[in-house]
Amino acid sequence: MLTDESRQRDFPLLEGVSYLNSAAEGIPPRVVVDALAQYEVIHPMDDPITYVSNFSTLDWVIVAVYLAGTVAVGLYANRYIKDMADYIVAGRSLKSFISVATMLGSEIGLVTVMYTAQKGFTGGFAAFHIGLVAGVGCLLIGLTGLIVVPLRKTGVMTIPEFYGQRFGSGVRVFGGLLLALAGILNMGVFLKAGGVFLTSLTGMTDPNAVNIVMAILISLVLLYTILGGMVSVVITDYVQFVVLSFGMLAVCLFSLNHLGWENIVETVTMVHGDAGFDPLHEEGFGLSYVIWMIFTFGLVACAVWPTAVMRVCSAKDTQVVRRLYCWSSIGFMTRFIIPQFLGICALAYFWQHSGPGSSFFTADGALTNDPSETLRAMPLLLSQILPTGLIGLVAAGMLAAFMSTHDSYLLCWASVLVEDVINPIKGGQLTTRTRLILARSLIFVTGIFLLAWSIWYPMGQDMLDYLAVSGAVYFIGAFTVMLFGLYWKRSSRIGAYGALAAGAGALLGLTPVRELLGFTNENLNVEITTAHIGLATVALSLLLMVVGSFLFPDNQTAETTQA
Amino acid sequence: MDAWTTFWGWLLVIVLVIYAGLAIAITIGGFFDVKGMLTTIDDQHESKKKAKPDADAAS
Numbered sequence: 327m328l329t330d331e332s333r334q335r336d337f338p339l340l341e342g343v344s345y346l347n348s349a350a351e352g353i354p355p356r357v358v359v360d361a362l363a364q365y366e367v368i369h370p371m372d373d374p375i376t377y378v379s380n381f382s383t384l385d386w387v388i389v390a391v392y393l394a395g396t397v398a399v400g401l402y403a404n405r406y407i408k409d410m411a412d413y414i415v416a417g418r419s420l421k422s423f424i425s426v427a428t429m430l431g432s433e434i435g436l437v438t439v440m441y442t443a444q445k446g447f448t449g450g451f452a453a454f455h456i457g458l459v460a461g462v463g464c465l466l467i468g469l470t471g472l473i474v475v476p477l478r479k480t481g482v483m484t485i486p487e488f489y490g491q492r493f494g495s496g497v498r499v500f501g502g503l504l505l506a507l508a509g510i511l512n513m514g515v516f517l518k519a520g521g522v523f524l525t526s527l528t529g530m531t532d533p534n535a536v537n538i539v540m541a542i543l544i545s546l547v548l549l550y551t552i553l554g555g556m557v558s559v560v561i562t563d564y565v566q567f568v569v570l571s572f573g574m575l576a577v578c579l580f581s582l583n584h585l586g587w588e589n590i591v592e593t594v595t596m597v598h599g600d601a602g603f604d605p606l607h608e609e610g611f612g613l614s615y616v617i618w619m620i621f622t623f624g625l626v627a628c629a630v631w632p633t634a635v636m637r638v639c640s641a642k643d644t645q646v647v648r649r650l651y652c653w654s655s656i657g658f659m660t661r662f663i664i665p666q667f668l669g670i671c672a673l674a675y676f677w678q679h680s681g682p683g684s685s686f687f688t689a690d691g692a693l694t695n696d697p698s699e700t701l702r703a704m705p706l707l708l709s710q711i712l713p714t715g716l717i718g719l720v721a722a723g724m725l726a727a728f729m730s731t732h733d734s735y736l737l738c739w740a741s742v743l744v745e746d747v748i749n750p751i752k753g754g755q756l757t758t759r760t761r762l763i764l765a766r767s768l769i770f771v772t773g774i775f776l777l778a779w780s781i782w783y784p785m786g787q788d789m790l791d792y793l794a795v796s797g798a799v800y801f802i803g804a805f806t807v808m809l810f811g812l813y814w815k816r817s818s819r820i821g822a823y824g825a826l827a828a829g830a831g832a833l834l835g836l837t838p839v840r841e842l843l844g845f846t847n848e849n850l851n852v853e854i855t856t857a858h859i860g861l862a863t864v865a866l867s868l869l870l871m872v873v874g875s876f877l878f879p880d881n882q883t884a885e886t887t888q889a
Numbered sequence: 890m891d892a893w894t895t896f897w898g899w900l901l902v903i904v905l906v907i908y909a910g911l912a913i914a915i916t917i918g919g920f921f922d923v924k925g926m927l928t929t930i931d932d933q934h935e936s937k938k939k940a941k942p943d944a945d946a947a948s
């Protein structure tokens with residue numbers, strides 16, 4: 327027979343649920359537990375009735391029309407591509423508004439929305455600090471012109487080209503290779519974000535659905551990027567910016583209206599406690615993480631990250647560069663805060679609808695540690711609260727933004743490999759036609775790699791942290807080399823090699839790598855976080871640059887003038 | 890914690906309002922910039938075409 331004690335012991339999740347008393351009274355507890363377990367196999371706790379998507383046929387039509395239109399733009403833009411400058415920097419003809427639109431169109435993509443929403447879900451309001459430092463950092467760069475203005479004055483098209491101008495062709499090739507490899511590794515989880523988004527939003531439940539969707543998405547992206555180059559990137563980035571901006575604003579207001587501010591704050595308090603609001607709280611992000619974010623998103627993502635620098639190189643003059651950064655600071659802040667708020671809304675929604683013991687929460691009410699679950703929370707929320715029609719528009723805008731991000735990145739890495747690695751190795755003798763064919767071939771090969779990596783790689787941590795760590799392999803060294811190369815005359819080639827190589831140390835921040843090498847907190851008996859590893863790598867890079875430059879200064883007539 | 894809640898709440902409101910304004914400005918300004926970009930690229934190609942026969946003639 328059920329007693330108060332046995333009821334509490336055997337049914338902690340159902341305590342206080344009235345039907346249990348009447349239905350289970352008189353039945354031995356173990357039988358009820360087994361029956362409920364059996365019921366859960368057939369009807370998982372993520373009740374299918376709760377999670378049925380509002381996505382309908384009309385929404386599919388909207389998505390299809392929108393994507394077809396995007397590909398048509400790529401085909402149309404192809405007629406403007408006559409040489410490499412058109413393909414990579416759109417003939418250096420971008421003005422202020424379109425520069426801002428294209429920069430934000432690339433930076434506020436589906437991937438960004440997914441990983442920042444995940445951070446809002448797992449970190450609560452405290453995650454807003456990332457957006458705050460990103461916005462302030464970008465504004466300061468615009469006001470001071472730090473790195474970006476002197477870089478634009480050099481007239482280079484890519485960052486490694488600057489390495490070549492300043493430190494010689496060897497550093498250019500090494501830096502270019504490191505940049506492309508780190509960048510492609512960084513992109514490795516983009517497809518996963520797209521696949522999880524689309525399947526969660528549309529309510530696809532087949533276990534293979536994510537992989538199939540990823541294959542279709544990468545095919546579309548490849549077709550579009552290979553054909554169009556930078557001109558099509560610019561045009562679609564603009565369209566993406568418009569659709570996504572208004573879409574995100576609408577969804578935000580819709581979620582706020584649906585859930586209510588008080589409810590949202592209350593849920594964050596219940597799930598995260600004080601750590602859900604205070605970014606410096608030890609049980610949440612903590613001081614070292616905040617400093618790591620200031621460096622990563624407040625400084626590097628705006629000033630050194632290649633897709634941002636690509637806009638600098640495409641800008642008409644340094645005035646446009648400064649204006650671009652000042653205006654973009656709003657976007658850099660928004661691209662974190664709005665999706666993070668959607669993640670927080672997802673937390674409130676699923677806490678209220680599913681609660682402890684569901685796929686997002688453990689039985690005692692804590693958040694699940696499974697990143698693939700927390701990643702799908704935001705699109706699942708959209709699938710529940712948005713009406714038919716609007717959900718199709720949001721899906722189309724997000725997917726187009728996904729393509730926009732992919733084409734920018736693919737174009738960026740391919741052009742770096744061709745212009746900064748292969749062409750210099752060949753003595754700069756490759757013809758325009760050969761370089762274009764090479765760039766397009768590399769885009770194709772990279773696309774295939776991305777698909778394979780997305781299917782195979784076990785994430786093991788929040789997507790934002792994966793992106794920060796994999797990007798750090800490149801950007802820690804790049805930041806040091808650009809900062810010292812632009813502002814310190816004594817910086818030398820050997821110092822640059824050391825600074826770039828030090829960035830590889832950031833790989834220790836990836837959870838699967840740490841587990842593979844036994845570099846875990848349990849083995850070390852000390853708490854070492856991703857942020858600690860990242861900051862230590864920055865210090866090492868700066869140190870190697872200074873020490874290398876003092877110990878091995880460049881000969882004044884050395885190869886540093888080679889480009 | 891109340892102070893943090895108020896701070897993040899106001900930050901969210903400010904972000905939404907400013908971003909809405911930015912989106913409207915860029916939507917309008919960007920349209921004209923795209924038109925300008927395509928014209929500029931066309932002009933660049935035209936001037937390259939013109940320069941090529943001149944160079945041939947000079948040689």
